[in-house]
Amino acid sequence: MLAAVRSATVFGVEGRPVTVEVHVSTGLPAFQIVGLPDEACRESRDRVRAAVLSSGLAWPSCRVTVNLAPSNQRKGGSGLDLAIAIGFLAAHGQVPVSQIEGLGFVGELGLDGSLRQVAGVAPMVAAMGDVRPVVPVGNYREAWCVAGGGVRVARTLREVVDALNADAPWPQLPDGEFVDDEPPLPDLADVRGQVMARQGLEVAAAGGHHMLLVGPPGSGKTMLAQRIPGLLPMLEPEVSLQATMVHSAAGVRLPAGGMVQRAPFRAPHHSSSMVALVGGGSTSLRPGEISLAHGGVLFLDELGEFAPSVLDGLRQPLEEGVIRLARARASAALPAKFLLVAATNPCPCGGGGPGDCQCDEVARLRYVRRLSGPLLDRFDLRVGVTRPGVEDLLASGGGEPTADVAARVGAARQCALDRIGMVNANIPASYLDSLAPLHQAARQLLRDQLERDQLTGRGYHRIRRVARTITDLQGGGELVLDEHVQLALSMRVRLSISSRERAA
């Protein structure tokens, strides 16, 4: 009359094990779920009952009580449907209780008894520990990535019940390697001209430097940004697992291979809310765009159009690589280590070359007020992008293809990792003198810049890190040369809007 089934829910990007206890007794017919279920969870009463009946199983008149333990934590989502149904069938004796030992059940039920995929299966399976997970077919790959070979799949509730009663074997799916069905990434060879911007992309990818692209509409800022993931190396196994967990928890489609192995590219629209960007929500703390970009690129087009408060929310994760969300009932730390690439017009009207701007002062001031501040300071690279000229567009043969650039980027990244175990953008200021020693001429160049007040203390360190990356990319030695520093300085364009505000 009593059965306990193992399942899990997801919170943030972590699964939380849940034991579904079902008690069936005589009494007034009723079906109750206790243990802080949310709305979707409470509605599973109706789904489970209908699914059991449609599967040709019995639902007699009896009193059914379901407890979701631990009962002091909120549970959300529909992933517990299957566990509740199996718990009921076991408690009612339609499935032997001994057969559900060592199994964990995750999945949503349809009224016809079909099993539907749910979000967050990867972290759930990880949380259930040493059980063989039973999951919907659509979730097989991600469960397989976490649990390996022991995953059971089913298309319907009936298939699960038959397998448990040993009337039929567990359904089989092709195992092992999966074909990568992802579309090819856009190639850098498509980009015409834009020598400076290409160089900027290469440096950003090699050193993990956050980048701001400044240019008029139609100059190809988005096109350039989309090509950064192709330059980044495949994710490290650890990061890949974290990214997979995040994608799974957020219900974002995973690649056919199951694991997120390519650097993700996320480009939220500028109307995105704070919660959409950093993550949140009352019951499950769903990961936001910055966590989905973990290990990859977060691209913010039209940076000036984002709400200032939303952008300020990025500052802490940019520093720490993790976003700590706290709510009254719970808190969670979600991974958020991403390369920030942003694009902005030089002014509200879009500008263009000098003299093309038609904005009045008030509009410019309003624009710069949104852009200015500590966020702009976090971009190591500020690269100007211009509309390609006629010669560039008509020229036959594209630029250097992604594969060639990616090879250089990979070598430079390896160089940095061998040196200190992190990308150059993260070198602590105190290590710069030993890791990025300056040539005499380079030191003089920086001294000039500092004396002419063109560089702040923070900017000085950023330039040195970027220069280190450029040296690595050119296969240079230990010493950072003046031309590398100059190139780094050229990749930090002055913004006309912010400089004019200071002048006024």
Added chain:
Amino acid sequence: MSTVQLAGSELPPEAYVASLAGFRNMNVHRLGALLRHHAPEEAWAVVLGQRPSDGLIGKVLEVSGVRDMWKRCAQERPPAEIWARCIALGLQVLPYGHQHYPAGLLDDPFPPPVLFAKGDLKLLAGRRVGIVGTRNATAAGREAARSLGLGLGAAGVHVISGLARGIDGYAHRGVLAAEGEGRPIGIVASGLDVVYPREHRDLWEAAGNCGLLLSEAPPGVPPEPHRFPLRNRIVAALSEVLVVVESRERGGSLITAAQAIERDVTVMAVPGSIGKRASLGTNSLLCDGAAPVTGVEDVLTALSLQNTRSAMLPADLRARPRGEDIAVYRVVHADPRTIDGVMLALGFSLVEAAMSLARLESAGWVAQADGWFECVGSPLR
């Protein structure tokens, strides 16, 4: 009251005028009438009701509430205090007819009854050009205002403007940058101790120190909206030539232009491209017969001055470009360029172009914004 009366025996007449000018409901007409019919001390007594009055003021005082209000104002603004404040701020108080009162305003149809001044009043005897325009200026307008100010300043012409945001401010920045004989003359709507707009504090100080600041309002008066058109008539009256740089279809600068036409002051306008909102006003002035300004020479010609600008410009002290930098400079001088553009034009590598542009920038020949390099200052000769 007794202390004021005691001090009154030593107070100059200007102290009473300064106090009266700050009364509520004391507009320019009323103050003008009051001072036309009475000497300042007498006017003070009239306002307090201690003496009979005649003319307009007699009628005004009969209006209900005015007499009481002015009595209250008189208590709030004892002349001794106002006078002390003017002295502390270094202001000169110039009632109409004062020996230093600007001669250009004496025969004005609507002269200010009193002016507050800080700086060198002798500048008003020099050559003067007014430069006015919209606060919402475009980049082109700002540059035009700055270069006109620069050229006039170098030619020894004083520039009159309103110290407002946009065109006014840039004209004065140009004058100050020229470091020539020409000085900024700022005519403002608020009291001379109420800086408006606040970001122009440096310009106020510069105008007060090396030029001239004038206001019709006594110290402490905030920049009330109705004071700006009144200020504009003084700009028009004191200018020999008025240049409108950019103006929208309805703007304060068009009021200034209309006032200037009334006073037979030459009005000139800087042409702008059609359809650009900031040029609608100036282009309509051109249609109405204002002379176009295509450079500072046009303004100097209108003043019948020899074009001696180049001779008076400060010497160019920048280190001359050498080697490949000369070619890079020529390219950038022909047209603003990005680093990519310089590479393409000269076949340089990215590093070569960046290094060369950096050398030119640090020597002060080019400036960079949003990735574009532009020439600044005088070109290679």
